[in-house]
Amino acid sequence: MFELITIARPYAKAIFDISLENKNIEYWHRVLIITAQISADKEIKKIFSRGLSANNIYDIFDKICGDKLSQSAKNLIKLMAENKRLDILPAVLSEFDKLHDDYKSIAEATVTSAFNLSNEQLKNIKHLLEKRLARKVRLKNKTDISLISGIIINLGDLVIDNSISGRISRLAKILQY
Known part of the structure; x- marks a missing residue:
């Protein structure tokens, strides 16, 4: 690839x-x-x-x-x-x-959540990302029940993991040391 x-x-x-x-x-x-x-x-x-x-x-x-x-x-x-x-x-x-x-200053982000997000929630996430990135955001939404709760935002190379499964994974790594 x-x-x-x-x-x-x-x-x-x-x-x-x-x-x-x-x-x-x-x-x-x-x-x-x-x-x-x-x-x-x-x-x-x-x-x-x-x-x-x-x-x-x-x-x-x-x-x-x-x-x-x-x-x-x-x-x-x-x-x-x-x-x-x-x-x-x-x-x-x-x-x-x-x-x-990139020329039009548009970023593509994927929001993965454990459950379906409402249009209002997606709108708020999009607004916050646009404000933080200072560019328009094209938002895709996915669901993955293995997250248990919370969301993961993928924005190019940037990953914001605020899911319960992500937190458990990070905690397990800390406890192994």
Whole structure:
């Protein structure tokens, strides 16, 4: 997974920089969504695994996408086909989305709780995170009954664990020493 992101990140950065310069971020986002879906399709993967030439693979993408791709997008597909990198398009899309969120000052957070949180509770958590981070927050909510009680907030590399299971785990570590 680490290697995939390492390979995908420069592509995403280059695409994002070009889209920012040309003021067509939404267009490139749509292109990456379409091409990532194509490259991730099981039937397409079977076709690509037959050892087709880069031109044949490019032709398949071109026929599927039709007029949805600009010449720049077609050039990207051709380049990625030549470098045998079309399989990383979903990762390129993911990295592009991260760059876009960073550009728009949006952070993504996941709140995991033992029980369903009310809309008011989620709204309060979101407000507190936005105030602390000084950026907009896109909040996802999950439930995990193994937490017993409390919440865990994942925000990129930052984890705030205020769950009972987390506290028990930390206490057990302390008592082992």
